[in-house]
Amino acid sequence: MSLQDPLTLSIKGMVCNRCINVLRKEFQALGLNIEEINLGSVKLSGTSALKSLTPLQQVIEKNGFALLSDKKQETLEQTKATVAEYFQKEIAFCEDIKLPVYLSKHLDMHYESLSTLFSSLTGSTLEHYAMEKRLEKVKELLVYTQIPLMEIAARTGFSSVHHLSNHFKAQTGLPPSHFRKIGVHKKKMTDE
Numbered sequence: 465m466s467l468q469d470p471l472t473l474s475i476k477g478m479v480c481n482r483c484i485n486v487l488r489k490e491f492q493a494l495g496l497n498i499e500e501i502n503l504g505s506v507k508l509s510g511t512s513a514l515k516s517l518t519p520l521q522q523v524i525e526k527n528g529f530a531l532l533s534d535k536k537q538e539t540l541e542q543t544k545a546t547v548a549e550y551f552q553k554e555i556a557f558c559e560d561i562k563l564p565v566y567l568s569k570h571l572d573m574h575y576e577s578l579s580t581l582f583s584s585l586t587g588s589t590l591e592h593y594a595m596e597k598r599l600e601k602v603k604e605l606l607v608y609t610q611i612p613l614m615e616i617a618a619r620t621g622f623s624s625v626h627h628l629s630n631h632f633k634a635q636t637g638l639p640p641s642h643f644r645k646i647g648v649h650k651k652k653m654t655d656e
Contacts, residue, residue: 469512470499473520474538476530478503479548483529490523503545539571540585543578546570547594551601556621563594563621599635602628606640607647613640 478484484501491498491508500507514520521531532538550556550566564575571578582590598620605616613625622628632640 470507470509471511472505472507473524474505474532474541475524476504476532476537476541477528478541478545480552486527487524487529490527491520494519494523503549504541505545536581536585539573539578539581542571543567543582543590544593547590547597551594551597551620554601554619557619595631595635599632602632602640603636603643606643607650609647613644616640 475487478487480503484503487506488498488501491506495510495513497509498506499509508520511520517531524531532541546567547563550563555561555566556563561569567573567578568575579590582588582593586593602616602620605611605619606613611619613628617623617625617628620628622631629640632638
C-alpha cells in the first residue's frame with residue numbers, strides 16, 4: 465500500500481524557521497519533494513513510493529517533533545504556529561490586522577471557537593499565550609536591534625511605551641531596559 469501523493473502532515477512542535485529548515489533537509493534526504501512547508505505543517509510529494517508513514521514519523525520524532533492525527537490537537541498546534549507567525553512577521557504593524565481576525569482568516573474558524581478549544585486543551589487562555597509570543601518578539605527586538613522602545617511598542621501592537629513596559633515587567637519581572645543592556649553587551653562581545 466502506498467501513501468497519498470501529495471501528502472499533507474500536521475506536525476507538533478514547529479515554532480520557528482529553524483524547525484522548518486531541519487525538516488526540509490530531512491524530508492529532502494528521504495527523496496521527497498516539499499511543495500509547501502509552514503510552522504506546523506508540510507505538504508510533500510513523492511510519497512507514493514513509501515509503504516507507510518513510519519519513515520516520516522521517525523524523521524519527525526528524531527528531531528523532537530510529533531506527527532499529529534487528532535483534529536483538535538492539530539487545530540491547537542496550527543493556532544500556536546499562526547500566533548507565532550503573526551508576531552514574527554509583525555502583521556499588526558505591517559498589515560494593520562488584529563490577531564483575532566488573522567487567526568480566524570488563516571484557520572477558517574471563529575476566534576471564540578479557537579479560544580475555547582485552546583483553553584480546553586491547554587488549561588491556559590489563548591490571550592495569555594499570545595501575550596507570551598508578543599513579549600518574546602519584544603525581547604528579540606530589544607536584544608538584537610537598536611530600534612527605539614517607542615517603535616518596538618508600535619511594531620508589537622502596544623498602544624504606548626508605558627503599556628509595553630507594564631506588561632513586560634509583569635510577565636518577566638524585569639524592565640525592558642534590562643534586555644536592551646543584554647543586547648548592548650552581546651554586541652560588544654561580537655565586536656571585540
